[in-house]
Amino acid sequence: MTYTVTAEGLGKSFGGHAVLEHVDLAVETGSVLALLGPNGAGKTTMVRILATLMRPDAGTATIAGHDLLTDPVGVKRSISLTGQYAAVDEKLTGRENLEMMAQLLRLSRRAARARAGEMLSEFDLADAGDRRAAKYSGGMRRRLDLAISMLAQPRVLFLDEPTTGLDLRSREQMWSTVRRLAGEGVTVLLTTQYLEEADQLADTVAVLDHGRVVAQGTPDELKARLGAEVVRLHFADQAAYERALGGLDPVRTDHRLHTIDVATEGTAGEIFQILGRLQAGGAPADKVSTYRPSLDDVFLSVTGTRTGTRTGTGTNTGAASVVRTEPKEMAR
Amino acid sequence: MSMAYALTDSRVMVTRCVRRSLRDPEAFFTALMLPVVLMLLFVYVFGGAFDGSGAYVDYVVPGLIVLCAGFGAGTTAVAVATDMSNGIVDRFRSMPISGSLVLVGHVVASLARNLVATALVIGVGLAVGWRPTAGPAGWVAAAAMIVFFVLALSWLAAAVGLLAGSVEAANSFTFVLMFLPYVSTAFVPAQTLPSWLRGFAEHQPFTPIVETMRGLWMGHTSTGAAVGHEAWIACAWCAGILAVSFAAASWLFRHRTAA
Numbered sequence: 001m002t003y004t005v006t007a008e009g010l011g012k013s014f015g016g017h018a019v020l021e022h023v024d025l026a027v028e029t030g031s032v033l034a035l036l037g038p039n040g041a042g043k044t045t046m047v048r049i050l051a052t053l054m055r056p057d058a059g060t061a062t063i064a065g066h067d068l069l070t071d072p073v074g075v076k077r078s079i080s081l082t083g084q085y086a087a088v089d090e091k092l093t094g095r096e097n098l099e100m101m102a103q104l105l106r107l108s109r110r111a112a113r114a115r116a117g118e119m120l121s122e123f124d125l126a127d128a129g130d131r132r133a134a135k136y137s138g139g140m141r142r143r144l145d146l147a148i149s150m151l152a153q154p155r156v157l158f159l160d161e162p163t164t165g166l167d168l169r170s171r172e173q174m175w176s177t178v179r180r181l182a183g184e185g186v187t188v189l190l191t192t193q194y195l196e197e198a199d200q201l202a203d204t205v206a207v208l209d210h211g212r213v214v215a216q217g218t219p220d221e222l223k224a225r226l227g228a229e230v231v232r233l234h235f236a237d238q239a240a241y242e243r244a245l246g247g248l249d250p251v252r253t254d255h256r257l258h259t260i261d262v263a264t265e266g267t268a269g270e271i272f273q274i275l276g277r278l279q280a281g282g283a284p285a286d287k288v289s290t291y292r293p294s295l296d297d298v299f300l301s302v303t304g305t306r307t308g309t310r311t312g313t314g315t316n317t318g319a320a321s322v323v324r325t326e327p328k329e330m331a332r
Numbered sequence: 333m334s335m336a337y338a339l340t341d342s343r344v345m346v347t348r349c350v351r352r353s354l355r356d357p358e359a360f361f362t363a364l365m366l367p368v369v370l371m372l373l374f375v376y377v378f379g380g381a382f383d384g385s386g387a388y389v390d391y392v393v394p395g396l397i398v399l400c401a402g403f404g405a406g407t408t409a410v411a412v413a414t415d416m417s418n419g420i421v422d423r424f425r426s427m428p429i430s431g432s433l434v435l436v437g438h439v440v441a442s443l444a445r446n447l448v449a450t451a452l453v454i455g456v457g458l459a460v461g462w463r464p465t466a467g468p469a470g471w472v473a474a475a476a477m478i479v480f481f482v483l484a485l486s487w488l489a490a491a492v493g494l495l496a497g498s499v500e501a502a503n504s505f506t507f508v509l510m511f512l513p514y515v516s517t518a519f520v521p522a523q524t525l526p527s528w529l530r531g532f533a534e535h536q537p538f539t540p541i542v543e544t545m546r547g548l549w550m551g552h553t554s555t556g557a558a559v560g561h562e563a564w565i566a567c568a569w570c571a572g573i574l575a576v577s578f579a580a581a582s583w584l585f586r587h588r589t590a591a
Contacts, residue, residue, distance in 0.1 A: 076428040087419030
């Protein structure tokens with residue numbers, strides 16, 4: 001297995017406040033890694049460090065064979081960055097933006113013009129090429145931004161929240177573009193706060209919370225950490241719900257709907273045992289349903305360990321367990 | 333990085349900033365109207381109250397040049413602050429080029445804008461009766477003074493734009509620079525000012541710069557002295573402002589963007 005991006009022990013603090021603490025990361029060549037986390041988790045800081053915009057306080061990283069600290073120019077030659085805010089010159093047209101950046105990448109004026117034309121059609125902007133970027137929609141601006149990033153045919157592409165603020169259609173268009181680029185062999189490191197985005201695009205997901213990687217694996221591996229099925233237990237009233245809470249190890253709860261979700265392997269015996277225990281404890285479940293865990297549940301269970309109210313100790317699946325009484329608070 | 337690349341990159345950055353200037357119709361229009369309106373205002377409205385020897389226009393042209401340069405510097409500071417608040421500087425910095433060339437683009441575009449405004453002041457001045465006595469050497473020397481001054485002011489503006497942190501804060505720089513010429517000998521001789529203001533007016537940088545231009549064009553300064561002494565002081569001010577601003581801008585660019 002070869003890795004295009006490896007980071008070891010990266011740390012960064014701002015004014016004594018640690019934003020990243022000893023982060024290790026490895027992105028396999030040609031794969032897509034999603035750095036998933038809520039606002040303030042340190043995602044942007046991580047990308048800015050890897051893109052040479054910021055020096056880490058601790059740790060090392062190698063990108064496309066270049067050491068981040070000793071050979072930043074080599075790193076710059078191998079990467080492209082599409083930041084959180086579309087980095088295009090709004091007063092220039094799409095074509096002028098591309099031509100300007102192509103010239104800065106050492107293309108002659110004529111070659112820059114030709115390449116700009118290619119990129120405009122490749123990123124579905126041919127009709128808008130001669131309009132100023134200020135007049136572009138959010139989706140078009142991101143596409144232009146991405147087109148600029150792809151001018152240099154980088155080996156590594158950093159995408160910082162590539163679809164934040166986009167409507168559904170533009171988001172899906174962006175996803176298919178990222179998939180296409182990944183298919184062409186570009187190694188992609190993207191940050192996102194959308195679980196669906198990580199699920200859709202990523203080969204590997206690293207969950208970042210309070211500056212630490214709290215879980216890492218393929219989306220399926222992460223989901224498997226919660227077991228095969230999540231059992232949702234409905235209780236008739238508040239009293240039964242509260243009595244049941246004490247004896248269970250939930251992945252999520254809802255105190256208004258009186259539901260408690262428990263991760264299981266999905267076997268009849270296991271569910272029978274849970275129901276029996278509840279019955280014996282004087283808090284029988286009213287209704288039972290099951291669903292397959294989503295990345296959402298994984299996210300809650302791993303990030304909630306520091307922010308949520310924790311109950312119980314350990315689970316049969318090995319994943320940390322957590323109670324979140326307001327699942328709707330999740331950043332979506 | 334080789335010199336040829338740095339030159340190409342600078343050219344690209346300058347093209348970008350010049351295009352941006354031309355595409356901001358309000359700022360562009362204001363920058364062009366300002367010299368004309370101010371000239372007419374000072375010559376025909378205030379000029380009548382001015383009791384000096386000769387026409388007021390002969391006195392006031394250098395003052396209007398520095399006033400317009402102050403406005404131009406404000407525009408530059410705002411342009412730099414705008415860039416810093418957008419993602420584009422991060423993009424430049426993540427590319428294998430020297431990111432600080434962004435500033436070179438702004439300064440050269442600033443120089444170009446200000447020289448256009450200066451030419452306009454001179455043109456309108458000549459049209460309303462300004463009659464400088466300078467020969468070709470005097471004109472060349474005056475032009476050199478203007479370029480030196482505008483260059484220093486543009487780097488100062490770039491540093492202020494980096495320091496400001498917001499576009500609004502950068503904008504207030506315009507007011508400071510447009511206010512300072514009024515407390516110099518740009519529009520009235522120092523002896524007409526109250527004594528506590530006179531000290532300030534005589535020792536602030538705008539005064540020797542204005543007096544040098546005036547002396548070169550009209551043959552004598554507002555105090556009737558020869559130009560030599562004022563010219564040295566003006567050059568020292570410009571060199572000092574340029575050196576400090578350039579160093580500050582370079583330092584600020586590195587630290588603002590690496591935070």
